Amino acid sequence: MKKFEQELATVKQQVMEMGEVAESMVGWASAALVGRDRALIQKVQASERKLDQYQLDIDSEAIRLITVYAPIANDLRFLLMVARINSELERIGDQALNNSEYVLQLLSAPPAQPLRDISRMSEVTRGMVHDALQAFHDEDTDKAQQVLTADDEVDALNAQTFRDLLTDKNVSLDSVNQSMTLILLARSLERIADHATNICEEVIYLVKGEDIRHQT
């Protein structure tokens, strides 16, 4: 393998490692809520700095490779998409950190509200992040397309959660805070799913050179 190809493979590996951290953060924040486990929240918070460092390292390496090798065609699309995916992953990490703060608030009182569709949303969202990374790794546009479809379910669950909580007649003054926090949590999960969707659009651009953003 040529040196440039090795260096591209190393960057790809770094993105996958960063993705694993981001995906774990999303999973830990959700598991902390379902299992009422504060230790997992600490794990989310401790990982954020690691994710930031990955972002800086990957950006800097992508810029160096573009500068040094002046890549074209597939190599250029790869490095441009690496820079974008890097940014999506960092934002996923930021949202996971927000989620951990919402969960911390929810855990500070006995559960007044059922989790409704949030458990399902968490599961689907985490799966989307995982599949988006796999699609990037395998340059698999079919898998990318499946993630785009899964986003519809997350959007629907988010809307449903919002409606349910807003129209809940049993909401008391005590539980309104929790309802608000659950709405914010659902919205944050929906944003994570959007970032996973963006990664898949970037994978499709990487593989096919087709820009499918803003088409729906």
Add this chain to the structure above:
Amino acid sequence: MSDARPQDRYSIQTQGLNLWYGDFQALKNVHVDIQRGLITALIGPSGCGKTTFLRCGNRLNERYGNVTTTGQITILGKNIYDPNVSLGELRKTVGMVFQRPNPLPISIYENVVFGLRVHSPIGLARRRLDERVESALREVQLWNDVKDRLNQKGTGLTLEQQQKLCIARLLPLKPRVILMDEPCSALDAEGTAAIERLMDSLRGKYTIVIVTHNMAQARRTSDECIFMLLGEVVEQGPTADLFLKPRQKETEMYVEGRYG
């Protein structure tokens, strides 16, 4: 290592280096620090003084008449113009590779040991010479191609192999610095890639300074770059920085291909 002594961190340092060919000043007040173990590329338009600067490194310019040099060149902590510096020793420490491969019209084996025979007052045992030949040819990734024909003439090899042989020829003398003057300009794309891979494998063991007109090659191969213009050093820095965010306008215009 930022706390290393300058002579440990830098293989080559120049201070106020000037050089004239007759009345023409080819180098003007050149100050550079070239880091040990890295590959440093000298870039700049034709006639900017790159090759002249390179040739100062082993005092090759002195072979040309009417050359005047002032200032200081320190290699591995020693001023190479000190009267007690032996030219022979200097050229053992600082090897040179030229544009056109120039193997001697003798066997591959004798090409590799040529320097040893010249520099060793007492001959080495054949077994020791054999070891040095194999080691040098392995280091330049040529051993497998030529091990069965070491007695054939070096001039019969392909240009890429000849250039590798010219690099191998330096290694038994245990150089610390290798100066390369457009080492790929006579080679095809495959030969160029092979020499670049070789340079990459030598990184860390030797300080390599390469003059190249090929900006893509400078970007690909070097850790540091020195941009020269009209005999002066305009800018020196890590290669990625120099091509991404040059500090000087002249450098920016050159690397953007606006002139040169």
